[in-house]
Amino acid sequence: MEKGELIQIRQFLEKLKAKIFTIKNISWKSPRVIGGTVVFLIAVGSGLVYLNSTTSAVYVVVNDHKIGLVASKDQAEEMVDEIFSEKGAPLGIEAKTNDSITYSSVRVKNAEYHELAKETLAEDISYYVDGAAVLVNKQPIFVLAKAEDADRLLNDFKDYYAQPSDKNQVLSSSFEDDVKTQAKQVPLEQAVSYDQALEKLKEGNLQKIEYTVQKDDSWWLIARKNDMKTKEVLASNPGTTEDTILKPGQKIYLDKVTPYITVVCEGVRTDVETIPFDVISQTDVSLASGETKIKQSGSDGQKEVQYAYVQKNDKVVSQTVKDEKVLKAAVSQIVEKGPQRVTVAYSRGSGSIASGISWPLRGSITSYYGYRGSGFHTGIDIAGDQGDPYTAAAPGKVVSAGWNGNYGYSILIDHGNGIMTRYAHSSKLLVSAGQSVSKGQTIGLVGSTGNATGSHLHFEVIINGDTVNPLNSLR
Secondary structure, three states, rough: OOOHHHHHHHHHHHHHHHHHHOOOOOOOOOOHHHHHHHHHHHHHHHHHHHHHHHHEEEEEEOOOOOEEOOOHHHHHHHHHHHHHHHHHHHHHHOEEEEEEEEEEEEEEEHHHEEEEEEEHHHHHHOOOOEEEEEEOOOEEEEOOOHHHHHHHHHHHHHHHOOOOOOOEEEEEEEEOOOEEEEEEEHHHHEEEEEEHHHHHHHEEEEEHHHHHHOOOOOHHHHHHHHOOOOHHHHHOOOOOOOOOOOOOEEEEEEEEOOOOOEEEEEEEEEEEEEEEOEEEEEEEOOOOOOEEEEEEOOOOEEEEEEEEEEEEEEEEEEEEEEEEEEEEEOOOOOEEEEOOOOOOOOOOOOHHHHHHHHHOOOOOOOOEEEEOOOOOEEOEEEEEEOEEEEEEOOOOEEEEEOOOOOOOOEEEEEEEOOOEEEEEEEOOEEOOOOOOOOOOOOEEEEEEEOOOOOOEEEEEEEOEEEEOOHHHOEE
């Protein structure tokens, strides 16, 4: 029994006693006094029984619905505060509610008193946050739990792609899209934290698309049709490989990722690039036919190149050389060969093997063979990321491998019978002039050197000295 309750009982009994025993001129032996004494004793006994068999408590009432009992109002309010803190903790906030929460004092029998569990009360309350919606082209993509994080989120997302540094002077960064934020009250479960929002922007919008296999489709062709890479199409269909047979009418899935927001950055970047060494062949009559020896070993050089660029998210869409400085000159490799060596010459022939040329790189075609604008495009441009490997389209001998003006770092391979192929705009060459290569052998890495807009592979097929449409030869 609490101290306050004892005080109230004592005060009640004192008043009752005063009324019974302070009446003047009445003998204590009178029936009235005796009767009053009996009533007093019964009242005391009843009061003690009632107080000992009951307890004081408060009902927690949510929206006029009694949820359960708690020992006191202070304890109930403390429980509610803890619930709001715990609910909002994952988002770094304190949750709020529009529910009416009140407290009603009662006395209940001891046997009927069961204290309300915090988890039970939490389930009967609805929660909200005063957040900020991020809208892209007027469409909301998510709501931040903390409105004050909105500007920080958008600035950090710009920096994620801009990546300013000593070697990368970012002149400007902006959104290609119409991006706005708007204060909004939303249910707690619909809000995201700053970290969750930034990760969502980085990952992009993943959409699962059902695709029906067409006649003559291959994994590569499906990827090309949908501006994807073969490995991305295969990853969308677990358990498949490039050897998995496709049947017309079959349903497969394409997991396509599109950016929620496109960041456009302009700047000046300084890169250190490799200067591949050239291979120079010399005739040495002292050597037997077909015999070779290296007179001087070659070594790559290095140069510092300053580019002005425009970039959309992680893709460079235009790039021009502002300055170039050689840090270390390349040393040519000198190879001496016997006088009767077999030379795979630039020959004239039927070009019949052109039909057996394979794709050097899996990717979508960003520019086709033929007239474009005011000029003639002598090959096809195959999309690829900086550093992606590409392969020889057919067996042959490397005629040249090095810098070639607007082609940038390029490779020219003679396949015999009047057929040659060219691979341009490379970031790195992995073969040298005079080297024999096999079909499918990796010979270079995709880049954007020379007169190039973004990373890609410019691929040409040359028959008897004239370029032809590679799509007529590729298989």
